[in-house]
Each structure stands twice: as structure tokens, then as C-alpha cells.
Amino acid sequence: MQVRLTSQPFDPQREEAAFVAGRAQMGALVSFVGLCRDNNEGVAVRQLHIDHYAGFTEKEIARLAQDVAARFACPDILVVHRVGDIAPGEAIVLVAALSHHRANAFDAVRVLMDYLKTDAPLWKKETGAKGAQWIEPRAEDRARRAEAEGKSP
């Protein structure tokens, strides 16, 4: 289990390459990269800021990742998450799961992303055409989180 928060831009492909290095016994790597959009439902976004609670945020994300890894029999999961100021086009989050077979790796990544949206101690603030506003989970995020709870391999 590898969880890292970073205030600097990161290269998802390099992170993935380092994650799979020397893991020839694994048959599947599934990854998801969340990107900073330049708009939110059509309204321009100039910058995203993500607040976190140092120490607690890492611990909670590791707990969520461990839970998902155990549920979907994934020997390893990688989470890299940006904090601080993020520009449109930059990667916000990378979630990658290694598994013996693809089905579990696909499910693990999807479910962990659903958890991160509502349960990771991170707080997004968008600054754009409408000024600055803090983002809260949408009803859709909560519904996906509830659905993820019931999902098993």
C-alpha cells in the first residue's frame, strides 16, 4: 500500500512505471487519473486548491485503500493525491491497483475512487468566473459511495 500527498505536479505515467517495476507475478494493472478541469459545468475555473489535515489525511486514505485492497484481493494499491494549488490540466489524483487478474483491479480502482470523493479528508476550493467556492460532494457522489459499499468481487 502506497499513499502519497504532494504539493508539486506529478507525472502519472512515471508513478505507474515505478509501481509495477519488479512485479512480474501480477497480471493486471488498472489505473485512474483525475484531472483538474478548466470549467465546472460550463463556468470557467482558473485554479483549484485542495486543503488537507496533515497526518490524518494520509492515515485515512491508507485505511480506505487497505479496506479496498482486502475486499478485492489486490496485493498492492497506489494513491498519489495533490494538495495545495493546482492548475487546469494537471493531474489531481492517481489511483492504481495491481492484481493477478483484471476484474478485481478494475473494481478496486472504481470503488476506491468512489470512497475518495466522499471519505478522504480533503477539501476542494475552486476559483474562477464565479469567485472562490468550496466544493462539497454531489448527490451523485454520495449515491456512488453507497453503491460501492455493497460491491463485492
Next chain:
Amino acid sequence: MVKLVFLGKLRGLAREDAEVALPADVGTLAELKDWIARRDPDLGSAMAATQVQYVVNQCVVRDFSLPIAQNDEIAFLPPMSGG
């Protein structure tokens, strides 16, 4: 002294002084919440208007009758939005 940590939208509303000396009659989380609302009405209304999770010394706490100890770090977490 206790350390108060306000996250997300609460951070911008809170005063800068994170380390505070609590009055003698503030001994539990429930009393702390009321004290913050009296001292800082804007922050108090923001906390009342949203679902706030309490984290004491990095552990989530749901029992507001929990006594506060010297040097505790108490964090106030509004709804999260990661990913």
C-alpha cells in the same frame, strides 16, 4: 492550552490563533462548540449549517460529552471533497 484546527471552508472563517487557553467552564466537546459559537458567531453559524466531524488527537470522535484534556489537538472537518 489546546490546539484547534479548522479545515476547508471553516479554516477561512476561523481566527488565526490556533493554540487557545479554554475558560474553566469549557470541559467537553459540546461546551467547546458552544464557546466557539459565542466567541466567533460567523464561524459558529458556519459550523451549525453543515455536518462537522470532530477529530481529537487524530481520532474521529462522535461522543460530544468527551472531556477535553490539556494539549489536545481538536480538528473540525466539514464535508469532504477529494478525488
